[in-house]
Amino acid sequence: MATVTNTITLTSNDLTSDAISLSISNILSATKGGISRIPLATTAIAGATVLAPAAQYTEGAKIWLYNPAARDGSTANDRIYVSLSEAVDPTTGTFTTIMLKGGEWALLPWMGTTKDTDKNLEAYGSSGAMVIEFGIFQ
Amino acid sequence: MATLNLTSTIAASGLTTDELSSTVLLTNASITTGGIQRVSTTAVKASKAVLLDASTFPNPTNTTSVYLYVKNIGPNTIRLSVLNETGSNEESEISLTAGTWMMFPWAAATDVTMYQTAAGTSVVEYGVFG
Numbered sequence: 001m002a003t004v005t006n007t008i009t010l011t012s013n014d015l016t017s018d019a020i021s022l023s024i025s026n027i028l029s030a031t032k033g034g035i036s037r038i039p040l041a042t043t044a045i046a047g048a049t050v051l052a053p054a055a056q057y058t059e060g061a062k063i064w065l066y067n068p069a070a071r072d073g074s075t076a077n078d079r080i081y082v083s084l085s086e087a088v089d090p091t092t093g094t095f096t097t098i099m100l101k102g103g104e105w106a107l108l109p110w111m112g113t114t115k116d117t118d119k120n121l122e123a124y125g126s127s128g129a130m131v132i133e134f135g136i137f138q
Numbered sequence: 139m140a141t142l143n144l145t146s147t148i149a150a151s152g153l154t155t156d157e158l159s160s161t162v163l164l165t166n167a168s169i170t171t172g173g174i175q176r177v178s179t180t181a182v183k184a185s186k187a188v189l190l191d192a193s194t195f196p197n198p199t200n201t202t203s204v205y206l207y208v209k210n211i212g213p214n215t216i217r218l219s220v221l222n223e224t225g226s227n228e229e230s231e232i233s234l235t236a237g238t239w240m241m242f243p244w245a246a247a248t249d250v251t252m253y254q255t256a257a258g259t260s261v262v263e264y265g266v267f268g
Contacts, residue, residue: 001152002150002151002152002153003150003151003152004148004149004150004153004158005147005148005149005150006146006147006148007145007146007147007148007149008144008145008146008147008207008239008241009143009144009145009147010142010143010144010145010207010241010265011142011143012140012141012142012143012169012172012267013140013141014140014141015140015141015142015169015172015173015267016172016173020173020174022174022207022265024209024239026237026238026239030150030153032153033150033153034150034153034154034158035148035158035160059233059235060235064146064148064160065242066146066162072200073200073201074200074201075200076200084221084229084230084231084232085221085229085230095221095245095247095248096221096230097221098221098242098243099198099243099245100243101198101203101243103164104164104203104243105144105146105162105164105242106240106241106242106243107146107240107241107242108232108240108241108242109232109233109234109235109238109240110232111228111231111232111233114228114233115228115229115231116228116229117229119229135148135160137150137153
């Protein structure tokens with residue numbers, strides 16, 4: 001059994017009257033997973049790249065998502081969209097996905113098969129040739 | 139404007155032939171609001187509670203972002219709907235068992251709702267920075 005330690009540190013010296021400094025960790029006993037960079041095949045949910053098949057994971061899996069692109073700042077061309085439901089709501093568009101601009105990351109649990117319906121974890125980019133760094137541990 | 143520094147560190151031993159060690163720093167100097175607080179909830183699936191009212195937060199733009207941190211203090215598992223999940227489907231929900239947490243950029247387009255998977259009272263720590 002492998003040991004995976006996830007830690008996030010959140011600091012700000014000038015947001016509130018008192019400085020904010022938060023550091024928390026989780027230690028996970030894992031039997032499978034890893035980190036890799038994956039090219040994204042599409043710029044829409046149709047045909048989006050499967051990052052993780054739901055059938056292989058259950059509640060308690062941890063996922064790491066990182067957009068290594070440089071932050072654009074003036075256009076929306078640096079974005080990666082990650083869907084937990086293999087879909088994008090047509091009425092609200094990309095708001096139904098986790099959106100990562102260049103340099104942004106996310107760390108969160110994923111339920112895999114422990115849902116009403118199994119849905120793979122999928123991603124697509126806002127422009128061609130986007131790459132996501134993806135990690136999963138369970 | 140304030141500066142927010144978010145650092146993620148992942149370290150794994152015994153998972154792959156070579157040990158994993160990844161650290162990524164995200165700095166955002168355009169933060170104007172935020173903080174960390176705790177709330178309690180008795181909500182269950184049939185009566186979800188609103189943790190965050192999206193209308194009180196600005197949507198991210200090309201130059202701004204909103205970051206959401208949530209930790210389940212316990213004791214029950216908490217499930218959160220953060221991605222415009224307005225029905226009762228669990229496909230887009232995120233499950234936080236007691237003691238676990240998450241952080242990701244939030245679109246702030248629809249409310250974040252939450253419920254416990256068992257009856258009782260749980261405590262949730264959260265922070266929104268945007």
